[in-house]
Amino acid sequence: MKAVTWQGKRKIGVEQVPDPVIQEPTDAIIRVTSTAICGSDLHLYEVLGPYMKSGDILGHEPMGIVEEVGAAVTNLKPGDRVVIPFQIACGHCFMCRQGLQTQCETTQVREKGSGAPLFGYSELYGSVPGGQAEYLRVPHADYGPIVVGQELPDDRYLFLSDILPTAWQAVAYADVPAGGTLAVYGLGPVGQFSARIGRHLGYRVLAVDPVAERREMAARHGAEVLDLHKDVAEELRDLTDGRGPDSVVDAVGMEAHGSHVGAAAQHAVGLLPDKLAQKAMETAGTDRLSALHGAIDAVRRGGTVSLSGVYGGMASPMPLMNMFDKQLNLRMGQANVKRWVDDLLPLVEDSADPLGVMDMTTHRAGLDEAPALYEKFQKKEDGCIKVVLNPSA
Numbered sequence: 001m002k003a004v005t006w007q008g009k010r011k012i013g014v015e016q017v018p019d020p021v022i023q024e025p026t027d028a029i030i031r032v033t034s035t036a037i038c039g040s041d042l043h044l045y046e047v048l049g050p051y052m053k054s055g056d057i058l059g060h061e062p063m064g065i066v067e068e069v070g071a072a073v074t075n076l077k078p079g080d081r082v083v084i085p086f087q088i089a090c091g092h093c094f095m096c097r098q099g100l101q102t103q104c105e106t107t108q109v110r111e112k113g114s115g116a117p118l119f120g121y122s123e124l125y126g127s128v129p130g131g132q133a134e135y136l137r138v139p140h141a142d143y144g145p146i147v148v149g150q151e152l153p154d155d156r157y158l159f160l161s162d163i164l165p166t167a168w169q170a171v172a173y174a175d176v177p178a179g180g181t182l183a184v185y186g187l188g189p190v191g192q193f194s195a196r197i198g199r200h201l202g203y204r205v206l207a208v209d210p211v212a213e214r215r216e217m218a219a220r221h222g223a224e225v226l227d228l229h230k231d232v233a234e235e236l237r238d239l240t241d242g243r244g245p246d247s248v249v250d251a252v253g254m255e256a257h258g259s260h261v262g263a264a265a266q267h268a269v270g271l272l273p274d275k276l277a278q279k280a281m282e283t284a285g286t287d288r289l290s291a292l293h294g295a296i297d298a299v300r301r302g303g304t305v306s307l308s309g310v311y312g313g314m315a316s317p318m319p320l321m322n323m324f325d326k327q328l329n330l331r332m333g334q335a336n337v338k339r340w341v342d343d344l345l346p347l348v349e350d351s352a353d354p355l356g357v358m359d360m361t362t363h364r365a366g367l368d369e370a371p372a373l374y375e376k377f378q379k380k381e382d383g384c385i386k387v388v389l390n391p392s393a
Protein backbone atom coordinates (compact mmCIF):
# COMPACT_ATOMS: atom_id res chain seq x y z
CA MET A 1 0.00 0.00 0.00
CA LYS A 2 0.93 3.65 -0.21
CA ALA A 3 1.89 5.46 3.00
CA VAL A 4 3.21 8.84 4.14
CA THR A 5 6.49 8.31 5.97
CA TRP A 6 8.93 10.31 8.04
CA GLN A 7 12.30 10.45 6.31
CA GLY A 8 14.22 12.98 8.35
CA LYS A 9 13.86 16.48 9.65
CA ARG A 10 11.40 18.36 7.40
CA LYS A 11 11.51 15.44 5.01
CA ILE A 12 8.33 13.52 4.26
CA GLY A 13 8.16 10.56 1.88
CA VAL A 14 5.37 8.73 0.10
CA GLU A 15 6.30 5.06 -0.19
CA GLN A 16 5.02 1.62 -1.02
CA VAL A 17 5.03 -0.45 2.18
CA PRO A 18 3.56 -3.87 3.07
CA ASP A 19 -0.18 -3.89 3.78
CA PRO A 20 -0.93 -4.19 7.51
CA VAL A 21 -2.31 -7.51 8.74
CA ILE A 22 -4.25 -8.64 11.79
CA GLN A 23 -1.72 -9.52 14.51
CA GLU A 24 -3.90 -9.82 17.61
CA PRO A 25 -7.49 -11.05 17.99
CA THR A 26 -8.45 -7.53 19.11
CA ASP A 27 -7.12 -5.88 15.90
CA ALA A 28 -9.03 -4.51 12.96
CA ILE A 29 -7.82 -3.34 9.57
CA ILE A 30 -9.45 -0.28 8.07
CA ARG A 31 -9.29 1.18 4.60
CA VAL A 32 -8.60 4.85 5.19
CA THR A 33 -10.89 7.30 3.39
CA SER A 34 -9.77 10.56 5.06
CA THR A 35 -6.76 11.31 7.22
CA ALA A 36 -5.73 14.73 8.51
CA ILE A 37 -2.40 16.35 9.31
CA CYS A 38 -2.26 17.66 12.89
CA GLY A 39 -0.26 20.44 14.50
CA SER A 40 1.27 17.63 16.55
CA ASP A 41 2.66 16.12 13.33
CA LEU A 42 4.58 19.34 12.90
CA HIS A 43 6.45 18.56 16.14
CA LEU A 44 7.63 15.29 14.51
CA TYR A 45 8.46 17.15 11.32
CA GLU A 46 10.73 19.56 13.12
CA VAL A 47 11.92 18.81 16.64
CA LEU A 48 10.88 15.30 17.64
CA GLY A 49 12.91 13.80 14.83
CA PRO A 50 15.35 12.06 17.16
CA TYR A 51 12.49 9.81 18.29
CA MET A 52 11.53 8.86 14.73
CA LYS A 53 13.02 6.25 12.43
CA SER A 54 13.27 6.72 8.70
CA GLY A 55 10.24 5.02 7.18
CA ASP A 56 7.90 5.43 10.18
CA ILE A 57 4.32 5.88 8.93
CA LEU A 58 2.83 9.18 10.14
CA GLY A 59 -0.68 10.21 11.03
CA HIS A 60 -3.17 9.92 13.87
CA GLU A 61 -6.39 11.49 12.56
CA PRO A 62 -7.90 8.82 10.29
CA MET A 63 -11.31 7.46 9.44
CA GLY A 64 -12.42 4.81 7.01
CA ILE A 65 -14.17 1.55 6.36
CA VAL A 66 -13.58 -1.66 8.31
CA GLU A 67 -12.01 -4.30 6.03
CA GLU A 68 -11.29 -7.11 8.44
CA VAL A 69 -11.59 -7.80 12.19
CA GLY A 70 -9.80 -10.15 14.57
CA ALA A 71 -11.63 -12.97 16.29
CA ALA A 72 -12.22 -11.02 19.52
CA VAL A 73 -13.72 -7.94 17.84
CA THR A 74 -17.48 -8.26 18.12
CA ASN A 75 -18.42 -4.58 18.05
CA LEU A 76 -17.35 -4.07 14.40
CA LYS A 77 -17.89 -5.80 11.11
CA PRO A 78 -16.48 -5.31 7.63
CA GLY A 79 -18.18 -2.38 5.91
CA ASP A 80 -18.70 -0.35 9.11
CA ARG A 81 -17.66 3.26 8.84
CA VAL A 82 -15.37 4.27 11.71
CA VAL A 83 -13.36 7.17 13.12
CA ILE A 84 -10.17 6.12 14.88
CA PRO A 85 -9.19 7.97 18.10
CA PHE A 86 -5.54 9.02 18.07
CA GLN A 87 -4.72 7.07 21.25
CA ILE A 88 -4.89 3.32 21.76
CA ALA A 89 -6.72 2.35 24.95
CA CYS A 90 -8.30 -0.79 26.36
CA GLY A 91 -11.58 0.65 27.63
CA HIS A 92 -11.76 -1.37 30.84
CA CYS A 93 -8.76 -0.59 33.08
CA PHE A 94 -8.77 1.71 36.14
CA MET A 95 -7.88 4.75 33.99
CA CYS A 96 -10.19 4.02 31.05
CA ARG A 97 -13.12 3.46 33.39
CA GLN A 98 -12.80 7.05 34.63
CA GLY A 99 -12.42 8.58 31.18
CA LEU A 100 -8.63 8.91 31.27
CA GLN A 101 -8.00 6.88 28.12
CA THR A 102 -4.68 8.58 27.38
CA GLN A 103 -3.42 7.11 30.66
CA CYS A 104 -4.64 3.55 29.88
CA GLU A 105 -2.87 1.12 32.21
CA THR A 106 -3.17 -1.76 29.78
CA THR A 107 -1.41 0.03 26.92
CA GLN A 108 0.90 2.62 28.58
CA VAL A 109 4.33 2.85 26.94
CA ARG A 110 6.08 2.07 30.22
CA GLU A 111 9.59 1.69 28.83
CA LYS A 112 9.47 5.35 27.83
CA GLY A 113 7.52 6.54 30.85
CA SER A 114 4.67 7.64 28.54
CA GLY A 115 0.93 7.23 28.63
CA ALA A 116 -1.17 5.35 26.09
CA PRO A 117 0.41 4.74 22.67
CA LEU A 118 -0.56 7.08 19.85
CA PHE A 119 -0.79 6.22 16.16
CA GLY A 120 2.18 7.44 14.14
CA TYR A 121 3.78 9.27 17.01
CA SER A 122 7.38 8.17 17.50
CA GLU A 123 8.98 5.67 19.84
CA LEU A 124 7.92 7.80 22.81
CA TYR A 125 4.38 6.68 22.07
CA GLY A 126 4.95 3.11 21.06
CA SER A 127 6.16 3.31 17.42
CA VAL A 128 2.70 2.40 16.14
CA PRO A 129 2.33 2.73 12.34
CA GLY A 130 0.14 5.74 11.62
CA GLY A 131 -2.97 6.51 9.63
CA GLN A 132 -1.70 8.61 6.71
CA ALA A 133 -1.82 5.52 4.55
CA GLU A 134 -4.23 3.48 2.46
CA TYR A 135 -4.78 0.95 5.24
CA LEU A 136 -4.35 1.01 9.02
CA ARG A 137 -4.04 -1.72 11.61
CA VAL A 138 -6.08 -0.66 14.66
CA PRO A 139 -5.02 -2.36 17.92
CA HIS A 140 -7.69 -2.68 20.64
CA ALA A 141 -10.35 -2.28 17.97
CA ASP A 142 -12.70 -4.03 20.39
CA TYR A 143 -12.87 -0.62 22.12
CA GLY A 144 -11.39 2.31 20.17
CA PRO A 145 -13.17 2.85 16.85
CA ILE A 146 -16.20 5.16 16.82
CA VAL A 147 -18.85 3.74 14.50
CA VAL A 148 -20.63 6.48 12.54
CA GLY A 149 -23.43 6.66 9.98
CA GLN A 150 -22.90 6.10 6.26
CA GLU A 151 -24.67 9.20 4.95
CA LEU A 152 -22.84 12.38 5.87
CA PRO A 153 -19.48 13.40 4.33
CA ASP A 154 -16.20 12.42 6.05
CA ASP A 155 -15.49 15.98 7.22
CA ARG A 156 -18.52 15.82 9.50
CA TYR A 157 -16.87 13.05 11.52
CA LEU A 158 -13.15 13.13 10.81
CA PHE A 159 -12.19 15.61 13.53
CA LEU A 160 -13.63 13.34 16.22
CA SER A 161 -10.32 11.47 15.86
CA ASP A 162 -8.42 14.23 17.66
CA ILE A 163 -8.92 17.97 17.36
CA LEU A 164 -12.60 18.17 18.34
CA PRO A 165 -12.27 16.15 21.56
CA THR A 166 -9.00 17.97 22.21
CA ALA A 167 -10.74 21.31 21.98
CA TRP A 168 -13.75 20.07 23.96
CA GLN A 169 -11.49 18.83 26.75
CA ALA A 170 -9.49 22.07 26.65
CA VAL A 171 -12.66 24.09 27.23
CA ALA A 172 -14.04 21.64 29.83
CA TYR A 173 -10.76 21.79 31.74
CA ALA A 174 -10.77 25.60 31.44
CA ASP A 175 -13.75 25.55 33.83
CA VAL A 176 -15.28 28.80 32.55
CA PRO A 177 -18.00 30.14 34.85
CA ALA A 178 -21.47 30.47 33.27
CA GLY A 179 -21.49 33.48 30.98
CA GLY A 180 -17.80 34.04 31.62
CA THR A 181 -14.90 34.98 29.36
CA LEU A 182 -12.57 32.50 27.72
CA ALA A 183 -9.36 33.57 26.02
CA VAL A 184 -7.74 31.24 23.49
CA TYR A 185 -4.08 31.54 22.59
CA GLY A 186 -3.34 29.99 19.20
CA LEU A 187 -5.82 29.66 16.33
CA GLY A 188 -4.65 26.52 14.63
CA PRO A 189 -7.36 23.86 14.29
CA VAL A 190 -7.34 23.13 18.04
CA GLY A 191 -7.68 26.80 18.97
CA GLN A 192 -10.36 27.33 16.30
CA PHE A 193 -12.51 24.58 17.73
CA SER A 194 -11.82 25.70 21.31
CA ALA A 195 -13.06 29.17 20.41
CA ARG A 196 -16.18 27.81 18.66
CA ILE A 197 -16.96 25.46 21.56
CA GLY A 198 -16.59 28.40 23.93
CA ARG A 199 -19.13 30.37 21.90
CA HIS A 200 -21.41 27.36 21.63
CA LEU A 201 -21.43 27.09 25.42
CA GLY A 202 -22.33 30.76 25.76
CA TYR A 203 -19.02 32.28 26.77
CA ARG A 204 -17.42 35.44 25.51
CA VAL A 205 -14.37 34.34 23.53
CA LEU A 206 -11.23 36.44 23.01
CA ALA A 207 -8.76 34.77 20.65
CA VAL A 208 -5.11 35.54 19.94
CA ASP A 209 -3.02 34.51 16.91
CA PRO A 210 -0.32 36.21 14.82
CA VAL A 211 -1.72 34.88 11.51
CA ALA A 212 -4.38 37.08 9.87
CA GLU A 213 -6.42 34.39 8.10
CA ARG A 214 -6.58 32.33 11.27
CA ARG A 215 -7.96 35.35 13.12
CA GLU A 216 -10.46 35.87 10.29
CA MET A 217 -11.67 32.29 10.57
CA ALA A 218 -12.16 32.65 14.32
CA ALA A 219 -13.94 35.98 13.89
CA ARG A 220 -16.48 34.49 11.49
CA HIS A 221 -17.35 31.99 14.20
CA GLY A 222 -18.01 34.64 16.82
CA ALA A 223 -14.68 35.22 18.55
CA GLU A 224 -13.27 38.67 19.26
CA VAL A 225 -9.78 38.42 17.79
CA LEU A 226 -6.47 39.97 18.80
CA ASP A 227 -3.16 40.01 17.00
CA LEU A 228 -0.19 38.72 18.96
CA HIS A 229 2.05 41.46 20.34
CA LYS A 230 4.07 41.87 23.48
CA ASP A 231 1.29 43.61 25.42
CA VAL A 232 -1.51 41.25 24.43
CA ALA A 233 -2.08 40.16 28.05
CA GLU A 234 -2.58 43.83 28.92
CA GLU A 235 -5.03 44.16 26.03
CA LEU A 236 -6.94 41.12 27.31
CA ARG A 237 -7.16 42.74 30.76
CA ASP A 238 -8.36 46.00 29.21
CA LEU A 239 -11.17 44.07 27.52
CA THR A 240 -12.22 42.41 30.78
CA ASP A 241 -12.65 45.24 33.31
CA GLY A 242 -8.94 45.24 34.01
CA ARG A 243 -9.24 41.81 35.59
CA GLY A 244 -8.31 39.35 32.85
CA PRO A 245 -10.36 36.52 31.30
CA ASP A 246 -11.82 33.93 33.70
CA SER A 247 -10.11 31.12 31.79
CA VAL A 248 -7.42 30.78 29.15
CA VAL A 249 -6.82 27.89 26.75
CA ASP A 250 -3.28 27.58 25.45
CA ALA A 251 -3.62 25.91 22.05
CA VAL A 252 -0.10 26.76 20.93
CA GLY A 253 2.21 24.23 22.53
CA MET A 254 5.95 24.26 22.95
CA GLU A 255 7.74 22.88 19.96
CA ALA A 256 10.92 22.16 21.83
CA HIS A 257 10.43 19.11 24.01
CA GLY A 258 7.26 17.46 22.97
CA SER A 259 6.55 14.87 25.66
CA HIS A 260 6.43 14.20 29.37
CA VAL A 261 9.58 12.19 29.39
CA GLY A 262 12.03 14.97 29.95
CA ALA A 263 15.12 12.84 30.38
CA ALA A 264 14.56 11.32 26.99
CA ALA A 265 14.00 14.79 25.61
CA GLN A 266 17.38 15.88 26.85
CA HIS A 267 18.84 12.77 25.29
CA ALA A 268 17.22 13.86 22.04
CA VAL A 269 18.92 17.23 22.21
CA GLY A 270 22.22 15.41 22.39
CA LEU A 271 21.33 13.42 19.30
CA LEU A 272 20.54 16.42 17.16
CA PRO A 273 22.54 16.38 13.97
CA ASP A 274 24.09 19.83 14.23
CA LYS A 275 24.52 22.70 16.60
CA LEU A 276 22.52 25.06 14.47
CA ALA A 277 19.47 22.85 14.66
CA GLN A 278 19.90 22.71 18.40
CA LYS A 279 20.02 26.47 18.60
CA ALA A 280 16.90 26.78 16.47
CA MET A 281 15.12 24.28 18.67
CA GLU A 282 15.98 26.20 21.79
CA THR A 283 14.73 29.39 20.23
CA ALA A 284 11.44 27.79 19.17
CA GLY A 285 11.04 26.44 22.68
CA THR A 286 11.53 29.84 24.20
CA ASP A 287 9.07 31.41 21.80
CA ARG A 288 6.41 28.86 22.59
CA LEU A 289 6.87 29.26 26.32
CA SER A 290 5.89 32.87 25.85
CA ALA A 291 2.37 31.73 24.93
CA LEU A 292 2.09 29.75 28.15
CA HIS A 293 3.58 32.58 30.15
CA GLY A 294 1.22 34.96 28.35
CA ALA A 295 -1.75 32.81 29.35
CA ILE A 296 -0.63 32.81 32.98
CA ASP A 297 -0.13 36.56 32.88
CA ALA A 298 -3.50 37.25 31.22
CA VAL A 299 -5.83 35.02 33.24
CA ARG A 300 -7.65 36.71 36.10
CA ARG A 301 -6.76 35.96 39.70
CA GLY A 302 -8.34 32.69 40.77
CA GLY A 303 -8.89 31.72 37.12
CA THR A 304 -7.92 28.61 35.16
CA VAL A 305 -5.31 27.98 32.50
CA SER A 306 -5.93 24.89 30.34
CA LEU A 307 -3.15 23.55 28.13
CA SER A 308 -3.92 21.51 25.07
CA GLY A 309 -0.75 22.51 23.31
CA VAL A 310 1.93 19.89 23.87
CA TYR A 311 4.57 20.73 26.50
CA GLY A 312 7.22 18.63 28.10
CA GLY A 313 10.47 20.32 29.05
CA MET A 314 11.75 19.04 32.37
CA ALA A 315 13.41 22.35 33.10
CA SER A 316 11.05 24.80 31.46
CA PRO A 317 11.00 27.86 33.71
CA MET A 318 7.59 28.67 35.16
CA PRO A 319 6.58 31.90 36.96
CA LEU A 320 5.62 30.01 40.10
CA MET A 321 5.45 32.99 42.39
CA ASN A 322 3.02 34.69 40.06
CA MET A 323 1.00 31.49 39.65
CA PHE A 324 0.80 30.96 43.39
CA ASP A 325 0.02 34.57 44.20
CA LYS A 326 -2.72 34.69 41.56
CA GLN A 327 -4.18 31.46 42.93
CA LEU A 328 -4.34 29.86 39.50
CA ASN A 329 -5.75 26.52 38.47
CA LEU A 330 -3.88 24.63 35.81
CA ARG A 331 -5.06 21.62 33.80
CA MET A 332 -3.52 19.86 30.83
CA GLY A 333 -3.01 16.65 28.94
CA GLN A 334 -3.64 14.68 25.78
CA ALA A 335 -7.33 14.49 25.00
CA ASN A 336 -9.23 11.43 26.19
CA VAL A 337 -11.11 11.02 22.92
CA LYS A 338 -13.82 8.57 23.89
CA ARG A 339 -14.57 10.51 27.07
CA TRP A 340 -16.13 13.26 24.92
CA VAL A 341 -17.66 11.43 21.95
CA ASP A 342 -21.20 11.37 23.35
CA ASP A 343 -21.08 15.15 23.77
CA LEU A 344 -19.71 15.74 20.27
CA LEU A 345 -21.45 13.24 18.01
CA PRO A 346 -24.86 15.00 18.06
CA LEU A 347 -23.16 18.33 17.31
CA VAL A 348 -21.22 17.09 14.25
CA GLU A 349 -24.36 15.40 12.90
CA ASP A 350 -26.57 18.47 13.48
CA SER A 351 -27.52 19.90 10.08
CA ALA A 352 -26.94 23.42 11.45
CA ASP A 353 -23.28 22.45 12.01
CA PRO A 354 -22.98 24.40 15.30
CA LEU A 355 -19.22 23.83 15.57
CA GLY A 356 -18.57 24.54 11.89
CA VAL A 357 -16.83 21.26 11.11
CA MET A 358 -17.46 21.95 7.43
CA ASP A 359 -15.50 25.20 7.74
CA MET A 360 -12.10 23.93 8.86
CA THR A 361 -10.35 22.10 6.02
CA THR A 362 -8.48 24.51 3.79
CA HIS A 363 -6.42 21.97 1.78
CA ARG A 364 -7.38 18.56 0.47
CA ALA A 365 -5.34 16.19 -1.68
CA GLY A 366 -4.16 12.62 -2.24
CA LEU A 367 -1.30 11.06 -0.27
CA ASP A 368 1.19 12.05 -2.98
CA GLU A 369 0.77 15.70 -2.05
CA ALA A 370 1.63 15.11 1.63
CA PRO A 371 5.25 16.32 1.45
CA ALA A 372 4.24 19.65 -0.09
CA LEU A 373 1.30 20.05 2.28
CA TYR A 374 3.36 19.38 5.42
CA GLU A 375 5.59 22.21 4.30
CA LYS A 376 2.68 24.54 3.52
CA PHE A 377 1.01 23.79 6.86
CA GLN A 378 4.20 24.36 8.80
CA LYS A 379 4.99 27.62 7.01
CA LYS A 380 1.32 28.71 7.14
CA GLU A 381 1.47 29.47 3.42
CA ASP A 382 -1.41 29.73 1.01
CA GLY A 383 -3.93 30.19 3.84
CA CYS A 384 -3.26 26.67 5.06
CA ILE A 385 -5.06 25.90 8.34
CA LYS A 386 -6.09 22.23 8.09
CA VAL A 387 -5.02 19.57 5.59
CA VAL A 388 -7.08 16.46 4.86
CA LEU A 389 -5.59 13.68 2.74
CA ASN A 390 -7.82 11.28 0.82
CA PRO A 391 -5.82 8.12 0.03
CA SER A 392 -8.06 7.13 -2.86
CA ALA A 393 -7.88 10.56 -4.53
Ligand SMILES: NC(=O)c1ccc[n+]([C@@H]2O[C@H](COP(=O)([O-])OP(=O)(O)OC[C@H]3O[C@@H](n4cnc5c(N)ncnc54)[C@H](O)[C@@H]3O)[C@@H](O)[C@H]2O)c1
Pocket (backbone or CB within 6 Å): 038, 039, 040, 041, 042, 043, 162, 163, 166, 185, 186, 187, 188, 189, 190, 191, 208, 209, 210, 211, 214, 228, 251, 252, 253, 254, 287, 288, 290, 291, 307, 308, 309, 310, 333, 334, 335, 385
Ligand atom coordinates in the same frame (compact mmCIF):
# COMPACT_ATOMS: atom_id res chain seq x y z
N1 LIG B 1 -3.66 17.73 23.94
C1 LIG B 1 -3.90 17.02 22.85
O1 LIG B 1 -4.46 15.93 22.90
C2 LIG B 1 -3.54 17.60 21.53
C3 LIG B 1 -4.19 17.14 20.38
C4 LIG B 1 -3.92 17.78 19.16
C5 LIG B 1 -2.98 18.81 19.12
N2 LIG B 1 -2.34 19.18 20.25
C6 LIG B 1 -1.38 20.28 20.28
O2 LIG B 1 -2.09 21.50 20.18
C7 LIG B 1 -1.25 22.50 19.62
C8 LIG B 1 -1.99 23.20 18.48
O3 LIG B 1 -2.28 22.27 17.45
P1 LIG B 1 -2.88 22.78 16.06
O4 LIG B 1 -3.21 21.58 15.24
O5 LIG B 1 -3.95 23.77 16.32
O6 LIG B 1 -1.52 23.42 15.47
P2 LIG B 1 -1.04 24.75 14.76
O7 LIG B 1 0.42 24.64 14.75
O8 LIG B 1 -1.75 24.93 13.47
O9 LIG B 1 -1.53 25.90 15.73
C9 LIG B 1 -0.71 26.67 16.54
C10 LIG B 1 -1.16 28.13 16.41
O10 LIG B 1 -0.53 28.92 17.40
C11 LIG B 1 -0.21 30.18 16.83
N3 LIG B 1 0.81 30.78 17.69
C12 LIG B 1 2.15 30.57 17.69
N4 LIG B 1 2.72 31.25 18.71
C13 LIG B 1 1.72 31.91 19.35
C14 LIG B 1 1.66 32.76 20.49
N5 LIG B 1 2.76 33.07 21.17
N6 LIG B 1 0.45 33.23 20.90
C15 LIG B 1 -0.69 32.91 20.23
N7 LIG B 1 -0.69 32.08 19.13
C16 LIG B 1 0.50 31.61 18.71
C17 LIG B 1 0.21 29.83 15.43
O11 LIG B 1 0.15 30.95 14.56
C18 LIG B 1 -0.81 28.75 15.06
O12 LIG B 1 -1.97 29.32 14.49
C19 LIG B 1 0.02 21.75 19.19
O13 LIG B 1 1.00 21.89 20.22
C20 LIG B 1 -0.41 20.31 19.13
O14 LIG B 1 0.66 19.43 19.32
C21 LIG B 1 -2.61 18.60 21.45
Ligand SMILES: [Zn+2]
Pocket (backbone or CB within 6 Å): 038, 039, 040, 041, 060, 061, 086, 162, 163
Ligand atom coordinates in the same frame (compact mmCIF):
# COMPACT_ATOMS: atom_id res chain seq x y z
ZN1 LIG C 1 -3.21 15.39 16.66
Ligand SMILES: [Zn+2]
Pocket (backbone or CB within 6 Å): 089, 090, 091, 092, 093, 094, 095, 096, 097, 103, 104, 105, 106, 107
Ligand atom coordinates in the same frame (compact mmCIF):
# COMPACT_ATOMS: atom_id res chain seq x y z
ZN1 LIG D 1 -7.31 1.10 29.64
